[in-house]
Amino acid sequence: MPDPREIHDAFAAALCAHDSRRLLDCFHPDAVLVTPVGMVEGHEQIEWYFGQFFSIVPDLTTKVTTMLVHGDTIAVEWVTSGNQTGVMLLPDGTEIPGTGRPISWTGCGMWTVEDGRFATGRIYYDQLHAYMSLGCRLVQTEPGSTAAPVHVGASDRGAEPVPAADPQDQGTRAESRSGPIRRLLRRLTGR
Template identity: 45%
Template sequence: MVMSSPWGVKHQLADAINAHDVNRALEYFSPDAVVVSPSGVAEGREQIAWLYEQLFKGFPDFTLTTWNEVSDTDAPMVAEWVATGTHTGPFLLPDGSELEGTGRRITIRGACASFVENGRITTHREYFDQLEMYTQLGLGLARVEQAPSSYREELAPHTVS
């Protein structure tokens, strides 16, 4: 498949995501592409496919709307977006557990930066506020045990005499 401009590739990827067409989305990535997001790192098309499959399983009506593009550059191509969806299926959480469908709607804001070489995305980085998303899903922060005092002392600023 021969792609158009780098921005054309990015726009076609967004169309494939909104169509929930994982196979078509993968065509826009190089075989060794890397996707980095708050959800983790996916290396290669197989892992990228898994990432999208998990998203679409948890949010079958997921929609991505781009509202701003930094169009005066192609390296990286930066866009701001809003993602919406209803959580009706299982969604993988950072601790490896699955959150069953809550029926809650999410609206999260984010940005992404993509690099395209030879008509394919080689690196794609997503940035969004996970706390914003998890709060909308009905989750909150959990207090974790405080680090042992010896560890806190090692990290404390030291003064030089």
């Protein structure tokens, strides 16, 4: 049976090759991942989660910088990079078209292995750095202000208002899979 290091090596190779089938072979069918955009469960959601990165950054590569194994648990630190040529969806439905800009982010993950596959995982990465490398920026608004936050396009040519999110749209477990990403981005932009 493969050890956690071998499983992670297979996962990293599949990730860099954008090979969803090989990537899913590294996970139990009912595996659970906790990610910055929410929890994903099972092969279908795991494939969707990593597929978002593949479509936004088609030349995505990941380099492992640190790996520690303790029993059935593996901790990994990594750097991911590529060029944002695919469309990125923002919380309000606005899309950032492919910019061609280089994007990179650092992160780490903790994985638990059972029966030769990942059963659970926690992924952490620097979202602010990733968004800023796309030309996005944080905008502070006054508390209680009705002024719409400003989104600066990736080319930084000018600003355009971003409509405020509907406060009723808090999401449920049955919502579309883009819901967790939209909620995360709302938190980042303060809306």
